[in-house]
Amino acid sequence: MLKCLTLLALAVAASASVSGIIDISGKDKQRLLQAITSGFIKLQPDDLDSVYYAAKGFDIMKEPLVKVLIMDSCAHLEYQYKPETSVESTFHALAAWKILKCVGKLENPEITNKFKKALEKPTCTSDVRYGIEGLQLLGQQIPNPAKVAQVLQQKLKEDDSLLSLGNGLHAAAMLGNHGKFAMDRVEDVVVQADEVDGKMLQWEGGLSTTGLLLTGLFKLKDAKALSQNQADKFAAYLLTRKSVQTAKGALALIEASMALSESSVSPVSITLAKSSQVTLDKPDLIVKVSNLLGKPLKQAPSPVVALSATRLADDVVVLSKQPLTPGSAPTEYVLPLKLEPGQYKISLTAGSHTSSIVARVLGPIKLQSLEIGLGDSDGSSAPKMNKIQQPNKVNLQGDSNQNLIVKFSLPRSVHQAYLRLYEGKKEIIFIAEKDNSQLYKINVNLANELTYTGNYNMELILGDSIVSNGLRWDLGSIDVKLTTTEGPNVPTHDVKPEIEHMFRVAEKRPPQAVSMFFTVAAASPLLLLLIIWMKIGLPFNYFNIYSVPFHLGYAGILALYTWFWLCGNMFSTCVWLVYIGGFTFIAGNRMLRNIATDKK
Structure with missing residues (x-):
């Protein structure tokens, strides 16, 4: 948990904004x-x-x-x-x-x-x-x-x-x-x-x-x-x-x-050369003044001054017109921020160029006092509190009718203040809130917040984006006895029955006689055509060299339909049909024109 808080603080600190030109x-x-x-x-x-x-x-x-x-x-x-x-x-x-x-x-x-x-x-x-x-x-x-x-x-x-x-x-x-x-x-x-x-x-x-x-x-x-x-x-x-x-x-x-x-109007980049965070023991903020490519300017800007530093928490100006001193590199300038821990917006000038940066001053934090104890849920009696000093621990015993109470005070406010109760892989996080007396307080109803009897470890976690030493204090343990005795290792789900896939039963097919009847009905036009040809004969006298392309094209269309029925697809069939059908149409037109000419 503390690692997550630390990463969060670093991420917030790393997002220090820079207004103006930033170099490559x-x-x-x-x-x-x-x-x-x-x-x-x-x-x-x-x-x-x-x-x-x-x-x-x-x-x-x-x-x-x-x-x-x-x-x-x-x-x-x-x-x-x-x-x-x-x-x-x-x-x-x-x-x-x-x-x-x-x-x-x-x-x-x-x-x-x-x-x-x-x-x-x-x-x-x-x-x-x-x-x-x-x-x-x-x-x-x-x-x-x-x-x-x-x-x-x-x-x-x-x-x-x-x-x-x-x-x-x-x-x-x-x-x-x-x-x-x-x-x-x-x-x-x-x-x-x-x-x-x-x-x-x-x-x-x-x-x-x-x-x-x-x-x-x-x-x-x-x-x-x-x-x-x-x-x-x-x-x-x-x-x-x-x-x-x-x-x-x-x-x-x-x-x-x-x-x-390289021009006479070279843009000036005023950025942070290193981290946007400084600490009380290392207060020097390194500012980089360079051209667009991060290299020294042809003419060094003079002077480089911090016009103001404003604390963002209350908009109070805490620094005014402080010159920066040259650093170890030609493009670096040093601004010592010997200020109280907090977040500050700093307005900088380099010659006629201005920019603003957001920096953080980090400082340590230490608990001033901490009390922990148990009290009745109905408030019928005063809670029994124990004062402890870090890194001491305390062992408590509670039941369903009690609340766990933690009170502590800090020299300044923090954004993250948590109490962590955990047993094995199960954990519950409670947030500390300030009361009217600026005292942090956590009140845990054991019957409502915990689900089973057990011995829980207690840990206090403190962190902030301007805190240089995150706190993680093992407060001890609390043995809780509830009406529910089920432990965390008792399985909550039984093994479910195996799923067996069942295929759909095949539908009943019609009798063979019905199938044969419809097959004959579908083939009857072809049979009728053969019978008519047998009676009136085939017009072979009209068959000549002009009829061959048409019949070949017609045979090709029939073959294409057969291929589509057996293994083809609609898109390929349509493509081939355009070419074969077009050829057949032209050939049929030519054949009919020849027949009409012969009749005349």
Whole structure:
């Protein structure tokens, strides 16, 4: 029981809320790496992009790759690349080839020409972007950047969708001074962002589109694309997508987070570096101030101050404007909480950024006094109480006419206060309640609460989310004699009789004569047809080459019905009937047309 209470207290304490920006933790990064790894494993034919997303993700996260994955990915790139591959996929294949340091050369003059043609006659802005990036990857100069800029502007006029604008921003950033025209598009891009609940910003199209536009905006030099408030809202959206499952989505999340973190409007994360719980002997609360990726900020925020600490139990402010001291790590700051045990809401500032956290100060608890005894159920006489000190025990004897009474006092209130009576595997839990004098009291009617005579052990259990030492005190035992003597080991259920399954008796069948009569009745039309043919003869003079397909189709229909009757099913029969019936219909129509022509 105490273990359950302790786990409950820890769970409540671990749910300390943080308002503001939360960084991408180590566990989040491991989950993102798993999503990125899927780009190496779940490869499809002609899929060159997934290898790039995975290779790029491992590269920017500076994580080592298994040699087997590298070999398999290089072989996939070499085998799946074709001359007709799109410009985007060609760049992805070439970039992945270089990142993975594959043996051999994937690039050739045809690829260089493909990138150059993409700049001369692109079909969309992505061709311009990947044409420029491809040439830069090959160490080639961009031919006539001014003309490329004109082509890019023309494509943006033809298609001003968010994806087109995102690729256009990336391409313009690589054109240097020739791409400054994109500065006029920045405000148009930002204004199209959708606000969610006043807390988040995103662009239509989800994580991929949002990541594409964010990285494109921050690639433009001297462009003050976002305000601090807008950057914080975009960061809040990105953090809601930490559970993304695809390599493309994980890479988009990481690149966008890095772009925000390296910008002049980098969101500041103010979180708890370690546990949200402190104790009276170890009062230091460790606060983490970092960028979106959990790394130190380019410019350390100053000062880091706890504006206030409010006790949640009574809304009393117990701390005001207390500076935090630097901790052992560059991102850590220390706030000593030398306060009374309780739950506190702490408002923090780091430079111009604010956040609030909920922390708990844990302290020990000790019983001030405890009395236990028995009293008459009707209250005719005063109960006989025994004062005991921990860890002493007491042995009591009671009967059906008595109540078990436990009284104790504590220096402060607790959420969990129980008395446990148990014998063997059977236990009963009673909750202690406070009276008007702030004294905890438990009153157990032995006749109503217990079902049989026996010797019960008594245990007092105390716990709370702000108690550092949960109490579990064995109070002793009570020997109870009731009118019911049945013990806990007496079986309450007898063995039930075995269930024997009985099959339904077969119904009585009709006499054989009746069955034969109905068989003959069902076959009579066929017999009638044979008799008529014998009298009037068969019209063989109309049988010719045009009649063969019809009769074959008709025979096929009869065979299909026979198969359905013996072993087929309705769905397969209907499918075959469509083809055979259609053939028979056309053949019958042709046969009847031929007969009509012969008669004329």
